[in-house]
Amino acid sequence: MDIAALFARREPVFSFEFFLPKAPEETDAFLAKVLSLKALGPAFVTLTYGAGGSARERTIDTVGRMQRELGIETVCHLTGITHTRAEMFRNLERIEAAGIRYIMALRGDPPQEWDGALPGDFPHAVDLVRFIRQAGGFRMAVAGYPEAHPEAASPGEDLRHLAAKVRAGADWVVTQLFFDNRHYFDFVAAARLAGITVPIVPGLMPVTSYSQLRRFTTLCGVAIPPRMAEELEAIQGDPEAVVRYGIEWSTRQCRELLDRGAPGVHFYTLNRSHSTTEILAALRPLRRS
Secondary structure, eight states: OOHHHHHHTTSOEEEEEEOOOSSGGGHHHHHHHHHHHHTTOOSEEEEOOOSSHHHHHHHHHHHHHHHHHHOOOEEEEEEOTTOOHHHHHHHHHHHHHTTOOEEEEEOOOOOTTOOSOOOSSOSSHHHHHHHHHHHOSOEEEEEEOTTOOTTOSSHHHHHHHHHHHHHHTOOEEEEEEOSOHHHHHHHHHHHHHTTOOSOEEEEEOOOOOHHHHHHHHHHHTOOOOHHHHHHHHHHTTOHHHHHHHHHHHHHHHHHHHHHTTOOEEEEEOTTOOHHHHHHHHHTGGGSOO
């Protein structure tokens, strides 16, 4: 069934994000990990777009294997930054040949030596969305930022960028991670007032490492609620306790989000299965049989 149609059924839609393993020889083990999570019944999974030439090539190859060999509906991340239109057209040809119908269209992170002038023909995500829509044959997701994109001048400006991506052809929105549900609910309310009507799916990352949490939130401009920070600081020396805490916090987030009308949850798995498995087991009464 079409992913957009799944959201229209008003039943929770659960999906997982994976990232491409760094070394090609790790691909088979990675696919086995994805297969272990297939038993949880995700509606679809996504694979992030590798950085650099060879990794980008492997992304499309791996996405094709995920869908073909594992039988899981797979969404291919695609970043526009540094790409020319000719390169992107070839990417789309390869994605289509791999049997992939869905793309997560993103700008991508600027190069480390970025001086303000973004390279390539797609300096913004909306440029990529327009190009893919004109090419035809694909449905698309785009990113939304409940706490605003770190580069945005204001939340209002960031919301205008999101509205432009939706007008250009996005079919649903997946949010950046957050740990305070108020950010999501406020974001959705503002998006609806701005005329954005497509599904807005909350993205959650169960905490598995205190140091990793600090690094991610700093990079993404995401706030850690004071209570969460205090409680994690007290147990940061106990890795197993941190994982348990992350499961409990994300489970509470999921319950409130779904109870208040979120169309589903997109889990940033970090290629790990334990936390996601435990959270979905706790949410089983909320899932369709």
